[in-house]
Amino acid sequence: MSNYKRATFEDDDVPDIPADGAASPDCVEVGFRKGGVHSLGAMGRRTQLEVILTGLLLVTVLALFGCAVSLGIRYSTGERRAGALGNSYSTGERRAGALGNSYSTVERAGGLGNCYSTGERRAGGLGNSYSTGERRAGALGNSYSTVERAGGLGNCYSTGESRAGGLGNCYSIDPARTMCLTEACITVSSKIIEALDRSVDPCEDFYQYACGGWMKKNPLPDGRSRWSTFNSIWDQNQAILKHLLENTTFNSSSEAEKKTQHYYLSCLNEQSVEELGAQPLIDLINKIGGWNITGPWDKDNFMEVLKTVSGPYRAMPFFTIYVSVDPKNSNSNVIQVDQSGLFLPSRDYYLNKTANEKVLTAYLEYMAELGMLLGGDNNTTRAQMQQILDFETTLANITVPQDERRDEEKIYHKMTVADLQTLAPVINWLDYLSSALSPLDLNDTELVVVYAREYLQQVSELINKTDKSLLNNYMIWNLVQKTASSLDQRFENAQDKLLESLYGTKKSCTPRWQTCIGNTDDTLGFALGALFVKATFDKHSKEIAEGMINEIRSAFKEGLDELSWMDSQTRQAAKEKADAIYDMIGFPDFILDNKDLDDIYDGYDVSEDSFFQNMLNFYNFSAKVMADQLRKAPNKDQWSMTPPTVNAYYMPTKNGIVFPAGILQAPFYARDHPKALNFGGIGVVMGHELTHAFDDQGREYDKDGNLRPWWQNSSLEAFKNRTACMEEQYTQYTINAEHINGKQTLGENIADNGGLKAAYHAYRSWLQRNGEEKLLPAVGLNNHQLFFVGFAQVWCSVRTPESAHEGLMTDPHSPPKFRVIGTLSNSKDFAEHFKCPTGSPMNSGQRCEVW
Secondary structure, eight states: OOSBOOOTTOOTTSOSSOOTTSOOOBSEEOSOOSSSOOOOTTTTSOOHHHHHHHHHHHHHHHHHHHHHHHHHHHHHTTOOOTTHHHHHHTSOOOOTTOHHHHHHHHHHGGGHHHHTOOSOOOTTOOTHHHHHOOOOTTHHHHTTOSSOSSSTGGGGGSSSOOOTTTHHHHTSSOHHHHBOOSHHHHHHHHHHHHHOOTTSOTTTOHHHHHHHHHHHHOOOOTTOSEEEHHHHHHHHHHHHHHHHHTOTTOOOSOHHHHHHHHHHHHHHOHHHHHHHTTHHHHHHHHHHTOOGGGSOOOOOOHHHHHHHHHTTTOOOSSEEEEEEEETTEEEEEEEEEEEOOOOSSOHHHHHOTTTTHHHHHHHHHHHHHHHHHTTOOHHHHHHHHHHHHHHHHHHHHHSOOGGGOOOHHHHOEEEEHHHHHHHSTTSOHHHHHHHHTTTOOOOTTOEEEESOHHHHHHHHHHHHHSOHHHHHHHHHHHHHHHHGGGSOHHHHHHHHHHHHHHHSOOGGGSOHHHHHHHHHHHHHHHHHHHHHHHHHOOTHHHHHHHHHHHHHHHHHHHHHTTOTTSOHHHHHHHHHHHHHOEEEEESOGGGGSHHHHHHHTTTOOOOSSOHHHHHHHHHHHHHHHHHHHTTSOOOTTOOSSOTTOSOOEEETTTTEEEEEGGGSSTTTOOTTSOHHHHIIIIIHHHHHHHHHTTSTTGGGBOTTSOBOOOSOHHHHHHHHHHHHHHHHHHHTOEETTEEOOTTTTHHHHHHHHHHHHHHHHHHHHHHHHHOOOOBOTTTOOOHHHHHHHHHHHHTOEEEOHHHHHHHHHHOSSOOHHHHHHHHHTTOHHHHHHTTOOTTBTTBOSOOOOOO
């Protein structure tokens, strides 16, 4: 078991980030959850700043040429007066055509002068020269150096000398040869500058410095609980998919692609959804045997209801079952059982009633309203829903929190079905599993991996002493909450009230087509991905990404040699594991073969008439696909994310990393962007996923994906000491006065830190082989600094307080702000290139370093 185990065809209700009560999925994400996305905004459009920059660059080049001629004349006359050049260009004089004037024009146009200054002048800092218009001796060469101390960046524009009066040297090189003046460079420069907040010292708060401008220009869109670069790209991908699916000339030869369009159109068909109302779900409940909400109920059918709601309809009351790779035998699949059964994102919502009173009240209102929409009586429904809520609270009490389940060796328990029957006797396990995995022939010697042994013991006892009517209501409620989003507007309105208390936003603010694109991606994501890839994917991206992964892998391995705490035997095994990491980029090959793609979705029936029925058909189809996997060997090339997804992940049991096509685009990657940005963007993502193979959970798996001890004790103890430092570091960070859970986020924090280091060292090696890159115009950063700014701006984000609270309780990633601050404050390379003095917030002098 690892942090994320989503089978390719698992149903759409599994959260991307598992709650305490959910099964843990089989790969590790970077950090984006598709919920809460909206319009693209200004991406891809030419901004006013870009236009200004383009004109100013032309003016500057012409001015420089004129000044060079003037300088030549002055030098040829033998003028060598002390400070002559300084007087011409650095005293603040504004002579016609003077070089000082060239840059003062930039200062004034659009207020850009303030953008180039940190507002502080420590240790020889020259930041003020751009905001005050001062031209002190030697200042102009350094005036772009808002973030370098003591003459740093000015040298990038010069011969490398920084002695007094060396201003002539600064412009003795043709700017066209040192700056990138392509349209792509001008465009990305504009975006970087707009995202920066130059009033902030980067050594004080690098996140605010890198993202302050972005946050100011990107208030939360309506209907969104969070907004980030990830959301923006996902919006862009959705818009492309909308165009493809709504194209009136759509005429695919693939049956799977036709099913994709039919499914999407059935979701868009609001008239049909409204006409059907609640009746499809009412009929389904009656078919299963009814519940006490809508009338007297007195049946002894617990096992039949449990098998039905969790089998063909994939609701998971009490516990969850799935088929996945056996962590201790990566060549075989096995039945796996884990804790489940909570609707709210975390057990803490149920147990910390004071802090979450608003959410619990909204949840009860939601439950009661849905019960009445399905035929319940106003006088009795609320009381019965309160009983269900109380039962879920009891489940929350016995549910083990995620931060206590990080040692996978400890929670792995393999047993026979007969042993499972002894462990939790209230369930007829052979009957239950045979039904869920029909038509497979099982017996009581079938092996099962259990991850929540104590939980299953306690839940068996709880079921045994709970009234059968309440148990039935709870099971049917699990089915209701899973399917209600496919019903009419009344159900969406009820959900809106709950979402507002949980996340501070309303789903109804999101256009219907975006909701339907998300649903289609969850259901037929690889057929949808085929359309996306054929329309957008650059065929060269795979090859380029492969090359970057290999460079980052090499840098990571070189870093292993520098670890004094690791013994030689463990180091060699770690290198072998790094070499064995299997990468998948863009999309699985089968999606471009119509026959193979059609075979994948063969047996799934879709119509344009009933969205609700299409959803039920998919649950049934996915259950059959799951059962089919049990007697087959694991497919190493099976993906758990669809091609349009803006994310990436690591698979411990396959020792593989996956980068869908959706993330292989700007700002993470673009062929015509500086390598500094590509390594700082997708390069850090690649390093992050690679480092997951060596985080506190991934390190337990060997190079073949098997969960087994392969570390020497001395190295293991040293590793734990170093991770304890990181756990403590992140626990100190707070959002809205709430502390980050350093234990819950440990694996992602290790990956963030290791990924940044590997990516930067890979970039540094690239520079050694290829030479320095041209600089971006007007940004005022050298390319080493640009790497770190590019990394930070990937994580620019805003979110509601409610969403931030939910993230602290459930997300294995730290909040974006501290993914930047925590990582960079541990980086010696960052402190060196930004000249952050020891003792400053971004260079405290106490670093936590694992890899």
